[in-house]
Amino acid sequence: xxxxxxxxxxxxxxxxxxxxxxxxxxxxxxxxxxxxxxxxxxxxxxxxxxxxxxxxxxxxxxxxxxxxxxxxxxxxxxxxxxxxxxxxxxxxxxxxxxxxxxxxxxxxxxxxxxxxxxxxxxxxxxxxxxxxxxxxxxxxxxxxxxxxxxxxxxxxxxxxxxxxxxxxxxxxxxxxxxxxxxxxxxxxxxxxxxxxxxxxxxxxxxxxxxxxxxxxxxxxxxxxxxxxxxxxxxxxxxxxxxxxxxxxxxxxxxxxx
Ligand code: ADP
Ligand code: MG
Numbered sequence: 001x002x003x004x005x006x007x008x009x010x011x012x013x014x015x016x017x018x019x020x021x022x023x024x025x026x027x028x029x030x031x032x033x034x035x036x037x038x039x040x041x042x043x044x045x046x047x048x049x050x051x052x053x054x055x056x057x058x059x060x061x062x063x064x065x066x067x068x069x070x071x072x073x074x075x076x077x078x079x080x081x082x083x084x085x086x087x088x089x090x091x092x093x094x095x096x097x098x099x100x101x102x103x104x105x106x107x108x109x110x111x112x113x114x115x116x117x118x119x120x121x122x123x124x125x126x127x128x129x130x131x132x133x134x135x136x137x138x139x140x141x142x143x144x145x146x147x148x149x150x151x152x153x154x155x156x157x158x159x160x161x162x163x164x165x166x167x168x169x170x171x172x173x174x175x176x177x178x179x180x181x182x183x184x185x186x187x188x189x190x191x192x193x194x195x196x197x198x199x200x201x202x203x204x205x206x207x208x209x210x211x212x213x214x215x216x217x218x219x220x221x222x223x224x225x226x227x228x229x230x231x232x233x234x235x236x237x238x239x240x241x242x243x244x245x246x247x248x249x250x251x252x253x254x255x256x257x
Pocket of ligand 1: 045047050
């Protein structure tokens, strides 16, 4: 697989993907498709398989059967390490290296990829997320707030200009105001970068705000994939209908501004 020559966004597909853990069917015949440059949110209750599906796209999870493609190429064709270097990943905890300064954390993947000027790439990414290197580059992760750390985690995932970014509940562990700020930063980023995004969230309002469409997962299966409007106006089943009724009853702003 040619890992460096894809400055643009990559389309993603999962086709009939299955993954078991003992008796648990974490993924039970899952198929999704995300066009290049689009964002898909995976939503659903805890344990429904969201994280397992997300991690199939950087081979942190290997399916038992089915096919995963990134940019039209089966992920099994290249090495898992090369795939991960060109696939941005933001885990819930941020995953920054605690003993490395911010600039070095963000420059890690550009350095591993042998990009010409890793620190400039890192500085550009930090600027994009509103964390200018002049102020924050020399700090350590513990010298930042939780929201700032998540911005840096986003910058780190973007610094090598990946065609794909995978985000696992990236804004879950911060207060509501910080969460709203992070959502705005992410929405703006998406207008500026050619990147395809797969985003796990249990918050339907966040999914509607940040993604072009969403896939509702339940017990390892996709109940329905569509835009927020489609899922609200024509749910395929009771489960999808009740999920949105509950969210709307809690008066979440489900439609994008
Ligand atoms: P979600 O992210 O939607 O909360 P997960 O994808 O983490 O769900 O998990 C789906 C199911 O698979 C759950 O029942 C979970 O307990 C199980 N599971 C996930 N990872 C493992 C693992 N490494 N070992 C055993 N069971 C797992
Ligand atoms: Mg999860």
